[in-house]
Amino acid sequence: MTKNKENNTEALILDAAKDIFQHKGMEGARMQEIADKAGINKAMLHYYYRSKQKLFEAVFKSAINLMAPKVVEIINTEEHLFDKIRNFTDKYITFISKHSYIPLFIINELRRNPEILKTTLDHNFDVSVRDKLREEIAILIQNKEIKPISAEQLFLDVISLCVFPIITKPLMTVILDKNNKQYDEIITQRKKYVADFIINAIKY
Amino acid sequence: MTKNKENNTEALILDAAKDIFQHKGMEGARMQEIADKAGINKAMLHYYYRSKQKLFEAVFKSAINLMAPKVVEIINTEEHLFDKIRNFTDKYITFISKHSYIPLFIINELRRNPEILKTTLDHNFDVSVRDKLREEIAILIQNKEIKPISAEQLFLDVISLCVFPIITKPLMTVILDKNNKQYDEIITQRKKYVADFIINAIKY
DNA sequence: GTCTATAATTTGATAGAC
DNA sequence: GTCTATCAAATTATAGAC
Numbered sequence: 001m002t003k004n005k006e007n008n009t010e011a012l013i014l015d016a017a018k019d020i021f022q023h024k025g026m027e028g029a030r031m032q033e034i035a036d037k038a039g040i041n042k043a044m045l046h047y048y049y050r051s052k053q054k055l056f057e058a059v060f061k062s063a064i065n066l067m068a069p070k071v072v073e074i075i076n077t078e079e080h081l082f083d084k085i086r087n088f089t090d091k092y093i094t095f096i097s098k099h100s101y102i103p104l105f106i107i108n109e110l111r112r113n114p115e116i117l118k119t120t121l122d123h124n125f126d127v128s129v130r131d132k133l134r135e136e137i138a139i140l141i142q143n144k145e146i147k148p149i150s151a152e153q154l155f156l157d158v159i160s161l162c163v164f165p166i167i168t169k170p171l172m173t174v175i176l177d178k179n180n181k182q183y184d185e186i187i188t189q190r191k192k193y194v195a196d197f198i199i200n201a202i203k204y
Numbered sequence: 205m206t207k208n209k210e211n212n213t214e215a216l217i218l219d220a221a222k223d224i225f226q227h228k229g230m231e232g233a234r235m236q237e238i239a240d241k242a243g244i245n246k247a248m249l250h251y252y253y254r255s256k257q258k259l260f261e262a263v264f265k266s267a268i269n270l271m272a273p274k275v276v277e278i279i280n281t282e283e284h285l286f287d288k289i290r291n292f293t294d295k296y297i298t299f300i301s302k303h304s305y306i307p308l309f310i311i312n313e314l315r316r317n318p319e320i321l322k323t324t325l326d327h328n329f330d331v332s333v334r335d336k337l338r339e340e341i342a343i344l345i346q347n348k349e350i351k352p353i354s355a356e357q358l359f360l361d362v363i364s365l366c367v368f369p370i371i372t373k374p375l376m377t378v379i380l381d382k383n384n385k386q387y388d389e390i391i392t393q394r395k396k397y398v399a400d401f402i403i404n405a406i407k408y
Numbered sequence: 409g410t411c412t413a414t415a416a417t418t419t420g421a422t423a424g425a426c
Numbered sequence: 427g428t429c430t431a432t433c434a435a436a437t438t439a440t441a442g443a444c
Contacts, residue, residue, distance in 0.1 A: 009409080027231035028316075031438065041411055046439060101315075108312065110374040111305075112232075117378045130381065147404070152380050152390055153397055160368035165360045170314040174321045176356050177334065186356055193357055200351070201405035213427080235420060245429055250421060 010048050012038045014058060017045075021059045022105045026112070029056075057116075060109055063102050064120045070095055071159075072129050081136055081146070082203075085158065086195040092162045093191045104167050146202045154202065161194045214252050216242045218262060221249075225263045226309045230316070233260075261320075264313055267306050268324045274299055275363075276333050285340055285350070286407075289362065290399040296366045297395045308371045350406045358406065365398045 016038035020029045031052055035042040049055035074088045096103060110117060134151040141148050165172060166187060173183045220242035224233045235256055239246040253259035278292045300307060314321060338355045345352050369376060370391060377387045 025229065025231065027229065107308065107372055107375060114374045156369045157365060157401060160364045161361060164364035164368040168311055170318045171311060172360065197361060197405045201401045256420065
């Protein structure tokens with residue numbers, strides 16, 4: 001069937017493009033390299049995606065749509081905040097470790113083009129999710145379960161502690177004088193460590 | 205004097221190259237753009253630095269030599285750990301805010317070329333600094349002033365909480381629904397907030 | 409839909425005059 | 427040391443056969 005073949009090649013190209021773009025960025029990536037990785041001809045990239053820019057945008061959207069739901073998913077559960085934190089740090093560190101190139105890819109592209117998110121993220125991360133977290137925190141503060149902190153700062157803390165040590169692995173292995181395996185073990189330990197750290201920091 | 209003129213043009217080129225490379229990366233930067241910014245001819249870049257790669261390396265070394273001493277400086281004081289943390293987070297967030305493009309520049313280049321640090325950083329961040337921090341933490345644990353934590357994890361915590369929210373500003377303004385000014389205010393508040401957060405997390 | 413061949417442009421680098 | 431002019435290579439994009 002023609003339709004299957006179309007989808008197959010198109011998906012093949014996108015997979016190859018993800019790999020190359022996410023590792024080398026927009027400027028560092030070469031269309032020829034993507035074609036080679038996909039095992040097809042360079043002309044096909046233009047047949048399906050018209051230009052390098054359009055292909056890149058498809059990859060970027062795919063990256064955003066992979067990452068954003070993971071954050072929302074856990075915030076939207078009905079657990080106690082402390083359980084949310086434990087769940088999130090564990091799952092998110094595992095997830096980011098598997099896709100360690102994606103956060104940097106997103107951060108970099110956003111610096112090049114700060115507008116690109118406005119057409120992509122708004123639907124995933126809408127007002128209700130933010131408000132829900134703010135309310136939950138407000139109640140816990142009232143009940144004196146946690147210290148008076150802002151939801152924004154806590155959100156930044158959680159994401160920072162999970163993501164930054166993973167994306168800076170090449171730097172941190174040198175600074176901390178660890179080999180790859182030793183550093184991976186440090187990251188594994190963080191799955192539990194970070195949750196305890198945060199909860200100790202905010203609880204009364 | 206000829207010598208002055210030499211240094212002047214050379215420095216002019218390096219300044220322009222810092223600006224362009226640190227914002228656009230190795231592949232995104234254009235020699236022509238650097239020449240324009242320096243107000244001189246493109247041929248001059250090659251006269252002083254021979255190739256794009258060599259010019260880039262000069263910029264990278266300059267970035268490392270700007271960042272690394274700041275970390276060592278504060279760790280090497282004789283203050284109590286809690287004061288070190290307060291001092292460091294305050295000064296480091298201020299410093300990184302002023303040079304917000306440099307951390308990402310270093311992280312990205314290290315991913316492209318993980319070997320480059322071995323000839324640059326080793327002298328700045330040597331064994332004695334690491335050992336000193338480890339010892340100090342060991343003593344505080346023994347004295348039951350802080351919970352039993354590893355120096356490596358604490359180091360990662362401190363750097364992550366300071367740097368990540370700054371380099372992800374374009375992403376976080378959208379997620380948290382803040383404008384530039386509001387987000388800068390959040391970062392300013394972190395100068396005190398982060399220290400309290402960390403100390404609460406580790407103290408008995 | 410897929411391929412080969414090639415056009416069109418960009419860009420790092422150099423030659424050579426002053 | 428500095429400039430103009432130009433080369434040579436790389437790279438995106440397209441034309442056209444099958």
